[in-house]
Amino acid sequence: MSSATSSSSLPSGLSVLTTFPDVLFIPELVFGGLVWILVASSKVPDPMLQGWVMFVSVFCFVMSTALLCLYIGGAHGGSSSWVTLDAIYQATAALFYLSAAVLEAYYTYSAGVLNSIPLYSGIFKIYQENIAAVVFAFLATLIYVIHEVCSLWRWRSS
Helix, strand or coil: CCCCCCCCCCCHHHHHCCCHHHHHHHHHHHHHHHHHHHHHHCCCCCCCCCCHHHHHHHHHHHHHHHHHHHCCCCCCCCCCHHHHHHHHHHHHHHHHHHHHHHHHHHHHHHHHHHHHCCCHHHHHHHHHHHHHHHHHHHHHHHHHHHHHHHHHHHHHHC
């Protein structure tokens, strides 16, 4: 595997899936997709909070998929402006996911404290889905932050 610090350009073709930090697109898509699914499957008593989490998960999933496909297709052509675009996108996605994870954690905590949910109720299942969404949102945030740091190193060396 090649390192982000040894190469200042973006890989193209299937080598995107073997270089670090570009291989992080895969866990970003997995964890982001799980957040999307879990938030979409739960009931939405507070649409403002859940709506932002849903927007972030869908936006980042679509943009990460598009960037991964463009990198695999070689659309960047070795241009340094794509390295800058990658760094800007990763920073934006990391900030978006951090805000979404905090809001989802706040909502889940508030729902648990206010409702004192019994284990046998149907609400408990929704509460568990929201807890899982919080965990996956923070994992997605961590992956995006790692990808951002490596993208900044690549941008700085280009």
